[in-house]
Amino acid sequence: MSDTIDSLYEQIVSRSPGESEFHQALYEVLETLSPVLDKHPEYKEHKIIELLCEPERQIIFRVPWEDDNGGIHVNRGFRVGFNSAIGPYKGGLRFHPSVTLGTIKFLAFEQTFKNALTGLPIGSGKGGSDFDPKGKSDREIMRFCQSFMTQLYRYLGESTDVPAGDIGVGTREIGYLFGQYKRITQRYESGVITGKSPDWGGTWIRKKATGYGVVFFCEEMLKAVHDETIKGKTAVVSGSGNVATYAMEKLKVSGAKVIACSDSDGVIIDENGINVDTVIDLKEVRRVRISEYLTSHPTAKYIENGNIWEIPCDIALPCATQNELKEDDAKLLVKNGCIAVCEGANMPSTPEAISILQSNNVAFGPGKAANAGGVASSALEMQVNAMHSASYDYSEERLHEIMNHIHRACCQTAEEFGEPHNYVLGANIAGFRRVANAMLAFGLI
Ligand code: NDP
Ligand code: 2IT
Numbered sequence: 001m002s003d004t005i006d007s008l009y010e011q012i013v014s015r016s017p018g019e020s021e022f023h024q025a026l027y028e029v030l031e032t033l034s035p036v037l038d039k040h041p042e043y044k045e046h047k048i049i050e051l052l053c054e055p056e057r058q059i060i061f062r063v064p065w066e067d068d069n070g071g072i073h074v075n076r077g078f079r080v081g082f083n084s085a086i087g088p089y090k091g092g093l094r095f096h097p098s099v100t101l102g103t104i105k106f107l108a109f110e111q112t113f114k115n116a117l118t119g120l121p122i123g124s125g126k127g128g129s130d131f132d133p134k135g136k137s138d139r140e141i142m143r144f145c146q147s148f149m150t151q152l153y154r155y156l157g158e159s160t161d162v163p164a165g166d167i168g169v170g171t172r173e174i175g176y177l178f179g180q181y182k183r184i185t186q187r188y189e190s191g192v193i194t195g196k197s198p199d200w201g202g203t204w205i206r207k208k209a210t211g212y213g214v215v216f217f218c219e220e221m222l223k224a225v226h227d228e229t230i231k232g233k234t235a236v237v238s239g240s241g242n243v244a245t246y247a248m249e250k251l252k253v254s255g256a257k258v259i260a261c262s263d264s265d266g267v268i269i270d271e272n273g274i275n276v277d278t279v280i281d282l283k284e285v286r287r288v289r290i291s292e293y294l295t296s297h298p299t300a301k302y303i304e305n306g307n308i309w310e311i312p313c314d315i316a317l318p319c320a321t322q323n324e325l326k327e328d329d330a331k332l333l334v335k336n337g338c339i340a341v342c343e344g345a346n347m348p349s350t351p352e353a354i355s356i357l358q359s360n361n362v363a364f365g366p367g368k369a370a371n372a373g374g375v376a377s378s379a380l381e382m383q384v385n386a387m388h389s390a391s392y393d394y395s396e397e398r399l400h401e402i403m404n405h406i407h408r409a410c411c412q413t414a415e416e417f418g419e420p421h422n423y424v425l426g427a428n429i430a431g432f433r434r435v436a437n438a439m440l441a442f443g444l445i
Helices: 003-015 020-030 034-039 041-045 048-052 101-117 138-155 171-185 206-226 242-253 276-285 290-296 327-335 351-359 373-386 396-416 423-442
Strands: 057-066 072-083 089-095 124-129 161-165 234-238 257-262 266-269 301-304 315-318 340-342 363-365
Touching: 003 020, 003 034, 003 048, 020 101, 020 351, 020 423, 034 041, 034 423, 041 048, 041 423, 048 423, 057 101, 057 138, 072 089, 072 101, 072 138, 072 161, 089 101, 089 171, 089 373, 101 124, 101 373, 101 396, 101 423, 124 138, 124 161, 138 171, 161 171, 161 373, 206 242, 206 315, 206 340, 206 363, 206 373, 206 396, 234 242, 242 257, 242 276, 242 315, 266 290, 276 290, 290 301, 327 351, 351 363, 363 423, 373 396, 396 423
Parallel strands: 089 124, 089 161, 234 257, 234 315, 315 340, 340 363
Antiparallel strands: 057 072, 072 124, 257 266, 266 301
């Protein structure tokens, strides 16, 4: 990092102690921005980096809720609006016991660059709670979502702040959240939240969009870096939630064999190819552990607390959570001949892992580019809602075009700055420039 960027980083870190995930995301972006600051001194003059690294607003609130036995619980809710230079705050909600303000800030910061890369008019935000949805009844989930929205609704609006799903928040939770917003405000404001069911204002592609988008991006990246295709390759995909499931579905359609997936308890290996319909039944419908895959596929193997990155593969897609792919995992992937790692999750690879992969010629697609298909489809859902239309839908082809556009933007920017195939640098600079130019134009200071 240059001295200017280095001291900026130190300043920001000292003002946000303990937010280690935010510091990590910040570092990964800032270390690639020196060349663009050298080329455009106006960004420095107008303190664009300082502005861009400080959230516009951060809301923290108490979420009390009652369980089925009448017990009272108190959780904490968060919503961070990071940047609104190119559109309303846009980003998902995460319900997971590990969530802290630092988690939400890192996710909202990443979202700034991701949303800009889509080329669509969406600013950045993220929210969530340390609520643990595991083992909760449907009614408990409903009461929690209602209490969460009772606090949050006043800050939302289709032109202000538009949440969606993330870990622990899917179509069911979006339904309860939207229902409470509608009840309190007396407004059928469809575009206030995305990831809705196609029956009431959503689009069918949204649920599949992140996972499909990762595979579209991976296909382009393989072609550009290795002159290869997905067809005939062996893949492993961590996680078995929304992103992982539809990444596996599209990998299969693209001719790959997916031999492993996981959840936070363990890894399933199926040499016959993971059966995606089974995963959908276990995880989306029945909400049980991935180990139950063995019931209908007895020849598969389950390794409790296993490490999925030990399994030899050509393509690895981390689609579970942050920092799940570490330095030693990257070394294993390299040793076993992996040629591409494409991130479905947000910041799943540590900086040390990324540097091992890049220096060993493994094509590496960072999450803020590769997983942008989800939020891009959310922006399309907002367009449909703004037209008050239920009569048409956006297609998979549109998602494919957007992912190809993002891939091109990363490639061209990386080349412009003399680092061909450095998708990390390409994504950061391309995303940064779009937001920075809007901020300059508005005189946001
Ligand atoms: P889901 O809740 O649907 O699934 C999450 C999956 O990851 C589950 O298999 C879960 O296992 C596993 N997982 C979660 N946390 C941990 C953890 N701490 N340790 C180990 N495994 C874990 O979430 P999504 O699929 O929606 O999200 C996955 C990733 O993709 C996240 O990083 C999210 O930010 C990112 N993302 C999501 C988008 C979306 O549209 N949903 C868009 C772009 C990025 P278990 O069930 O055991 O907890
Ligand atoms: O990380 C992400 O991009 C998401 N969870 C999706 C956000 C959205 O608004 O669709």
